[in-house]
Amino acid sequence: MPFFTKTSLSLLAFFFFFGSVTGAQPQDWTQQVIKQADRSFDFKTVPQGTKSEHRFEIYNPCAEKLHIADVSASCTCVTPYLLDEKAELQTYENTAVVAHFHTEGLEGLKSSTITVVIDKPQYAEIQLHVQGNIRSDISITPNEIRFGSVKQGQGSERTITVVYTGNSANWRIVDFDSPNKNITAEIIETKSEGPRNISSRIRVKLAADTPRGEINERLNLVSNDIDSRRELPILVTATVGKVLTVTPQTLFLGFLNPGEVSRDGPFAQIRGTEPFKITKIECDDPNIEFDFEPNPTAPATRLYRIPVVFKNPSEGSPQLNKEDGTLHAVVKIETDDPTLKASFNVTAKVIDPAN
Numbered sequence: 001m002p003f004f005t006k007t008s009l010s011l012l013a014f015f016f017f018f019g020s021v022t023g024a025q026p027q028d029w030t031q032q033v034i035k036q037a038d039r040s041f042d043f044k045t046v047p048q049g050t051k052s053e054h055r056f057e058i059y060n061p062c063a064e065k066l067h068i069a070d071v072s073a074s075c076t077c078v079t080p081y082l083l084d085e086k087a088e089l090q091t092y093e094n095t096a097v098v099a100h101f102h103t104e105g106l107e108g109l110k111s112s113t114i115t116v117v118i119d120k121p122q123y124a125e126i127q128l129h130v131q132g133n134i135r136s137d138i139s140i141t142p143n144e145i146r147f148g149s150v151k152q153g154q155g156s157e158r159t160i161t162v163v164y165t166g167n168s169a170n171w172r173i174v175d176f177d178s179p180n181k182n183i184t185a186e187i188i189e190t191k192s193e194g195p196r197n198i199s200s201r202i203r204v205k206l207a208a209d210t211p212r213g214e215i216n217e218r219l220n221l222v223s224n225d226i227d228s229r230r231e232l233p234i235l236v237t238a239t240v241g242k243v244l245t246v247t248p249q250t251l252f253l254g255f256l257n258p259g260e261v262s263r264d265g266p267f268a269q270i271r272g273t274e275p276f277k278i279t280k281i282e283c284d285d286p287n288i289e290f291d292f293e294p295n296p297t298a299p300a301t302r303l304y305r306i307p308v309v310f311k312n313p314s315e316g317s318p319q320l321n322k323e324d325g326t327l328h329a330v331v332k333i334e335t336d337d338p339t340l341k342a343s344f345n346v347t348a349k350v351i352d353p354a355n
Helices: 006-020
Strands: 040-047 052-059 066-073 078-082 094-101 108-120 124-135 138-141 145-150 156-164 173-177 183-192 198-206 213-223 231-240 244-247 250-256 267-276 278-283 288-290 301-310 326-335 341-352
Touching (some): 040 052, 040 094, 066 094, 078 108, 094 108, 145 156, 156 231, 173 183, 250 301, 288 326, 301 341
Parallel strands (some): 145 231
Antiparallel strands (some): 173 213, 278 326
């Protein structure tokens, strides 16, 4: 199949980005923004006052910018907001709708529908669903476990207190469970201060050999309740070691004619948890260039903006698919710390100017 013509460009943008990637019909394009299977979340049982949040990942599959005009909830028990207040997404860029589940002063089963309104590139509404059962007879202090910044190889500990004021004199925390094997917990002591006041002090540990990176997990405290309320989740967050993040993870350079150079100065943003120096940038396509030169004498910083240009030769490019005109290249970044590296993708569409 030859490169696309200018006259077919508008149809290409519509069908390629709204349909042909996954085989969906154009009216189903929002299934690529967020899949139906990912549009609901159950917080299950949550102790009253515990911080509870869930992220619904949002992705822009479109050739044009995607703009989120509004995010609202049907119940005051949930406050939705956009991660980093990012309402506009470039092609292939991600963000998230964060659902904050209010457990303060509430009790019992609560549910809410979150409506995400998109007004560009075309109007659409996406509904997300959350629910949870709030227990008023249990409180956890603090209401989340925040390890903060942890040096790699050192690990960390935090202590929480769980107080039960229900009707069972034999109520206890009996086990712990986390999807992250580097997060463990143990009971320090349990004591009764009356028939309706049982408290447990719990030590939560982050292992010393935890790999570098961001942690955003849930630790389940498991009680001896016999019903579905026995698992009590609490948020665990940490940043282990030096970490680099790249935004966007996929940089779209637009629609280009053969031989045309990409313009408008698209750039990738490289951010570190600690100051660092970029020592090397390389790409598997030599026609991808960067308006940035590593400078070993420059001071280290936490943020770099790297402008990216595709000097698109008429005869083609190593990472350009000549059948459909799609470019997909990978950029790799090295720093003054040999263990601290990052990468991101670069894409573009080349069209035939004939006709």
